[in-house]
Amino acid sequence: MTVNTTSIISGPYTGNGTLDTYSYTFRVENKNQLKVFETTDLGVETELIVDSNYTVNNIGIDGGGTITRVAGNLPTDYIWYIRSNYIDTQDTAFSSQGSFFPEIHEAAFDKLTFLVQQLVDLNARNLSLSESTPLTVDTSLPLPTANKLLAWASDALSLVNADFIDNVFVVQESTPATDGSVYLWLKSSTGVFSFLDETGPAWVGITDTPGDGTVTLAKFGGDAAHLAYIGVENSSIASGATLDFNTVTGEFIHVTGTTTVTTISLAQGQERTVVFDGALILTDSASLILLKGGENITTKAGDVATFRGEGASITRCTSFERASGIPLIYGFTDSYVSGEIGITGAGNVTPSHGLSVDGVAVAPTLVQVRIVCKTAEFNYSIGDEVIINPTGMAQATSDGRGLSIVPTTTQLIIQYGSSSQPIEILNKTTGVTEFVTNANWKLVARAWV
16 A cells, blocks of 8 residues: 555535535545534534544545535535544554564555644644744743733744733734735834735834824825824814815814815715814805705804715715704704784885704795784684785785795895785685785784794
């Protein structure tokens, strides 16, 4: 017999739910000279037990044999891994001046070969020094100590237990490349982390002074801006027609001032969280897309917005939160009811509504006008209210009857028709058109925002 294979492992085999038998490609002399490991689809690994979990076929064959799963087909995404399990004993006795039996000698030598192969495989799975490392380097591990890190001593010739703030630990060191690899250095005495930005040969550092509760990021060079901004608040910037967030060095920004903003510059994929320190107008446009259904947004001190660059010079507002917690897109949050207003031909009245959202004066989104009966006429009783503009505008006639309503951020501008009796209604019981007596009725305006 000879050993013609150099591998003492078979697999990994990934199950598909249709197979229960898998091959091993090396010789074993008995069923106990194999180990089988099964890993579930959740990553749980178990060493199986011969006969209970699997059976071994073709024992003693140079090319190996097969193993059958007792529980049936290997489930989908389960993994089997098979390896030899020769025990490091010498069970063959050679008699002095006894007969020479080649098979017995070959079997003993073969077992030694399999044991060497197992050692080679085990060594390949261990950490090792390069062959050029001087023999003066001591790789003995120090005694385990709680809350310590394993590190090279200052002379790089031995391993020591080290505190986080006292030593330099090199996880991997390489010349910066453009392959997307990440290389990390940690020097705790100054708290410096350095790693290769995924976009190219640029190094970014995270500086943490131990114990002061702060972290500072700095770009060392190259295209690493998106990493340099993480966790950093930029100094405040003044509002202007254009806000260039690409020039700031933090992802969190305060914007001061009240100048209307029409453009925000932000590179594709970049994100900035912005706190507005004053009342200004954000103008919705094709290049600055806001949340409020295409409407402009008037900010108030303490409002917070998140913007993300979308490419093609577009910046999108992805969230907006009022300092008061009132949603940006909301139902009615404020209302107004005027006092009773006299009705006069060609008259003009301008009641102040005082409507606001989060302290900012706004024009109402809904206006309604009613007339209130003060002296009974046309079968209406005192106190009856008649809505005269359910669509927001009374129907004006060619003889100067009707009224118009113009809402502004401060007033309702109500203009009566030029007729001496500008309001007409239907009789309450007959449906006949009637012209109200001005003195018998009062007008009440209602508005909501």
